[in-house]
Amino acid sequence: MNLIQHFVDGKVFKGTSKRTGKVFDPSTGEQSSEVSFATTNDVNEAVSVAKKAFIDWSQKTPLFRARVLFKFKELIEKNSDKLTKIIVSEHGKVYGDAQGSLTRGLEVVEFACGIPQLLKGEFTENVGTNVDSWSMRQPLGVCAGITPFNFPAMVPMWMFPIAIACGNTFVLKPSEKDPSCSMKLAELFLEAGLPPGVFNVVNGDKEAVDAIINNKDIAAVSFVGSTPIAKYIYENCAKNEKRVQALGGAKNHCVVMPDCDLDQAVNGLMGAAYGSAGERCMAQSVVVAVGKIADPLVKNLAKKVESLKIGPGLDKKSEMGPLVTKQHLEKVKGYVDIGVKEGAKLIVDGRNLKLKGNKKGFYMGGCLFDHVKKNMRIYKEEIFGPVLSVVRAKDYEEALRLVNDHEFGNGVSIFTRDGDTGRSFASNVKIGMVGINIPIPVPVAFHSFGGWKRSLFGDQHMHGPEGVRFYTKLKTITSRWPSGIKSDPEFIMPTMK
Numbered sequence: 001m002n003l004i005q006h007f008v009d010g011k012v013f014k015g016t017s018k019r020t021g022k023v024f025d026p027s028t029g030e031q032s033s034e035v036s037f038a039t040t041n042d043v044n045e046a047v048s049v050a051k052k053a054f055i056d057w058s059q060k061t062p063l064f065r066a067r068v069l070f071k072f073k074e075l076i077e078k079n080s081d082k083l084t085k086i087i088v089s090e091h092g093k094v095y096g097d098a099q100g101s102l103t104r105g106l107e108v109v110e111f112a113c114g115i116p117q118l119l120k121g122e123f124t125e126n127v128g129t130n131v132d133s134w135s136m137r138q139p140l141g142v143c144a145g146i147t148p149f150n151f152p153a154m155v156p157m158w159m160f161p162i163a164i165a166c167g168n169t170f171v172l173k174p175s176e177k178d179p180s181c182s183m184k185l186a187e188l189f190l191e192a193g194l195p196p197g198v199f200n201v202v203n204g205d206k207e208a209v210d211a212i213i214n215n216k217d218i219a220a221v222s223f224v225g226s227t228p229i230a231k232y233i234y235e236n237c238a239k240n241e242k243r244v245q246a247l248g249g250a251k252n253h254c255v256v257m258p259d260c261d262l263d264q265a266v267n268g269l270m271g272a273a274y275g276s277a278g279e280r281c282m283a284q285s286v287v288v289a290v291g292k293i294a295d296p297l298v299k300n301l302a303k304k305v306e307s308l309k310i311g312p313g314l315d316k317k318s319e320m321g322p323l324v325t326k327q328h329l330e331k332v333k334g335y336v337d338i339g340v341k342e343g344a345k346l347i348v349d350g351r352n353l354k355l356k357g358n359k360k361g362f363y364m365g366g367c368l369f370d371h372v373k374k375n376m377r378i379y380k381e382e383i384f385g386p387v388l389s390v391v392r393a394k395d396y397e398e399a400l401r402l403v404n405d406h407e408f409g410n411g412v413s414i415f416t417r418d419g420d421t422g423r424s425f426a427s428n429v430k431i432g433m434v435g436i437n438i439p440i441p442v443p444v445a446f447h448s449f450g451g452w453k454r455s456l457f458g459d460q461h462m463h464g465p466e467g468v469r470f471y472t473k474l475k476t477i478t479s480r481w482p483s484g485i486k487s488d489p490e491f492i493m494p495t496m497k
Contacts, residue, residue, distance in 0.1 A: 004035040004179050006042065006203055007186040009049045010196025015042035021176045021205065026092030026322040027312035029360030035179050038204035043171070043211035046200045050142045050169035051217050053197030058139045058167040062116040065165050069113045071192035072161075076106050076185075083184060087152055088313035090178035092322040092362065093276045095313055098153075101276075105157030107445035108463050112165040118468050119166065128496030131480045137472035139167030140219035140243065144212045146233065147182075148225045149175035149324050150279040150384075156182055158449065159222045160199060162467040168219075169198045173212060177324055179203045213237055220471065222462065223247065224281065226382070227408070227454050234457035245458040245470055247281070247450060249382040250410030254284045254439065255399045255425070258293045260415035261437075266300045268415065268439030273388040274308060274366045277323050278332075282411045282433075282440050285383060286372075287390045288399045294392045298347060298370050301388070305348040305366040311355060322362040323385060329362045332385030336367050339378040339389070344369040350386065374402060382408070396421060404430045409452030413439050432456065 004023065006013040016039050023033040038046075057065075076083065080102060087098040123134040145159040152174060160170045174182040179201075186201050202208055212218060213236045220243040223233045230248030237244035254272065256265050272284035289297050311318035323329045333351050340346055350365020364386065372379050372389040379389055393399040403412055413435035414425045422436040432451035435441030443449050443464065450461025460470045 001031070002033040004033050004183060004203060006036065006038060006046070007183055007201040008046045008197075009200070010190050013042070013046070015039065015045075017042060017204075023090055023177065023179065024325060024362075025089055026324055026362045027314075028358065029326065029362060032089065033180070035176050035203045037176065038202040038208045038211070040207060040211040043202050043204075043208050044215060046171050046202050047142055047215050047217050049197045050171055050200055053195060054139070054141055054169045057164075057169055057195060057198050060167070062119050062165075062167075065167065066113050066115050068193045069109055069115070069161060069165055072189050072194070073106065073109045073113065075188040075192055076102070076109065079184070079188060083153060083181060085314070086181045086184060087178070088321075090180055091149065091152060091324055092313055093279075094318045094321045095316070097276050098313065101151050101154040104442070104445075105151075105154040108157050109161045111445040111464065112161040115165040118465075119472070127478070128480075130483065131478060131496060133476065133478045135474055135476045137166070137468070138475055140471060140473055141168060142171065142218050143168045143220045143222070143471060144171045144173065144218050146173045146209055146212065146221065146223045146225070147175060149177040150276065150281070152178045152181040153185065155224050156185065158463045158467070162463060163220075163471045164194070164198060166468060166471040168471055169200075171200045171202060171212065171218070173202055173204060173208050176203055176205055209233070213240060213242075216240070218242060220244065221246075222470075224462075230457050231454075243470065245450075245460055245462060246456070247462065248455050248457065249408055250281045250283075250451065250455050251286060251380070251382055251406055251408045252282060252284050252411040252413075253286045253288055253403045253406070254412070255288045255396075255403065255414040256290060256293055256297055257396065257414065257416040257418070257421060258291045259417045260293065261417065262293070262296060262300065264437065265415040266297065266304060268413075268437075269301065269388070270304050272413075272439035274305070274320050274386045277320050278386040279324060279384055280440075282442050283384075284413065284439060285388060286379065287388060288393050288402055289390055290393050290396060290399050294390070298368075298390055301390075302347050302368055305350075305368045305388070308366045310353065310363060310365060312358070312361070320366065320386060323364065324362070326362055328385070329364060332383060332387065333364060335378055335381070335383045335385070336387060339369050339372070339376065339387075342376040342378065344373070344376060344378060344389070345371045374405075380407075400425065400428060407454045410455035411435070411441055411451065413437075413441060432461070
C-alpha cells in the first residue's frame with residue numbers, strides 16, 4: 001500500500017507517528033493509499049524549519065519572489081493534466097471540474113506574481129515642516145493553512161502563494177481524505193526555485209490541527225471548512241494571539257424571480273447545485289422560487305436532475321462524479337431521509353442509484369425537494385451533497401427576508417431581467433458574495449473571497465487585496481533629519497506644523 005508522508009524542508013519527511021488514515025478512490029470505493037498522521041512533534045519540527053527559512057526568505061526582494069512564482073505558474077501549467085488526475089483520483093469530481101478548480105487556484109498564483117506592485121507602500125512628504133511619513137507592509141513570519149477535501153488544489157492555492165509572495169513561510173495541513181495534490185504542488189514549488197523550508201506540508205487529523213493552533217511560532221492561520229470547526233479554530237487561535245481567517249459553512253440561496261430567463265436559471269442551478277456532487281462551499285443548495293415561477297421552475301429542474309449523467313470522473317460523459325467517502329455518502333443520504341420525514345416533497349430521489357459494473361463507488365443521484373420550509377433541517381443545515389431544496393416565496397420582499405434571516409452568509413444569487421430588482425438585491429442582501437444572473441459568484445483572484453455572518457470568522461477575506469493585507473503587518477514611519485537648529489523639550493502631544 002502506498003504511504004503518503006509529509007513534505008518538510010524540501011524533501012519527504014517521515015515523521016514519528018505510527019497512525020495513518022485511509023485514502024480512497026471514490027469512483028471504485030477501493031483504498032488507494034494510506035496517509036501518515038503527523039504528531040505534535042512532527043508539526044513543531046515543520047514549523048521550526050519554516051521559522052529558520054523565514055530569516056532568509058523574508059529578505060529576498062519582492063521581484064525575486066515574483067520570479068519564483070512565475071516559474072511555479074509555468075510548472076503548474078505544464079503539469080496540469082497530472083494534477084487534475086490526482087484530484088479526480090482522490091476526490092472524485094469530474095475531470096473538467098477538477099481542471100477548472102486548478103485553474104482558479106492558478107489565477108491566485110498569477111495575482112501573486114504582481115507582488116512588487118502589491119507591496120508598494122504610501123509616502124507623504126512634509127506632513128509637518130521637514131517631516132516625512134510613509135508606510136510599508138512587512139511579512140508576519142510562519143503562516144499556516146488548514147484546508148478541506150472539496151478543493152485539494154484551489155483552496156490551498158488561495159492561501160500559500162500570497163503568503164509566500166509577501167515574504168512569509170508556510171505550513172499547510174491539507175485534508176487527510178485527498179492529500180496527494182498538496183504534496184505534488186510542494187514538489188513543483190521546490191522545482192521552481194523556492195528555497196527548502198519555505199513551503200511545507202504536514203498531513204494529519206485533529207492532533208495536527210491542534211498543534212498548529214498551539215504552536216507559538218505560527219503568526220497566522222487560514223482555514224476553510226465547516227462552521228463548528230471554523231469557530232473552534234478562530235477562538236483558539238485568538239487565545240494564542242494569532243491572526244486568523246476561518247471560513248465556515250454555507251447555505252447558498254438562489255432567488256428566481258418571475259421575470260427571469262427560465263432556461264438560464266435552470267441551467268445555472270444545475271451546474272451550481274450538482275457540479276462537484278454539491279461538495280462546494282459555493283454550491284447553490286436552496287432555490288427561492290418567487291410567485292408564479294415556482295411550478296415551471298420545479299418541472300424543468302426535475303427533468304434535468306433525472307437526466308444527470310453520473311459516473312467516474314475520468315469518463316468524459318460524466319456530469320457528476322461520486323462523493324468523497326462512503327461515510328459522507330451515508331451522511332448526505334441521511335439528510336434526504338430527514339427531509340422526507342419533515343414533510344418536504346421529494347420530487348427526484350437519487351438515493352438508490354446503482355451504476356452498472358460499479359457497485360462499490362460512492363455514488364448517488366441528484367435529489368430535488370419542493371415545498372421546503374424554513375424550520376426544516378434540510379433548509380437550515382449544510383448538506384454538502386447533490387441535494388437541492390426549493391422554497392416558495394410569494395414576493396421579492398419575502399425572498400429577501402429568507403436570505404437575510406439565515407445564519408449563513410457565504411454566497412447568494414438572483415435571476416431576474418429587472419435592473420432595479422438586481423440593484424436593490426445587491427445592495428440590501430446580507431451576504432458576502434452576490435451573483436446577478438451568475439449562479440456561482442466566486443470572485444476572481446484580484447478581488448477577495450469570503451462570506452458574512454457564520455460563514456466567516458475573522459476580519460479579512462481570502463486572496464486578492466484582502467489576502468495581501470492578511471499576510472502582512474503595516475508599519476508607519478515618521479522621519480525628520482537634524483537641521484542644526486536647536487530645539488527645547490516638548491511635553492505636549494506632538495502636532496504637525
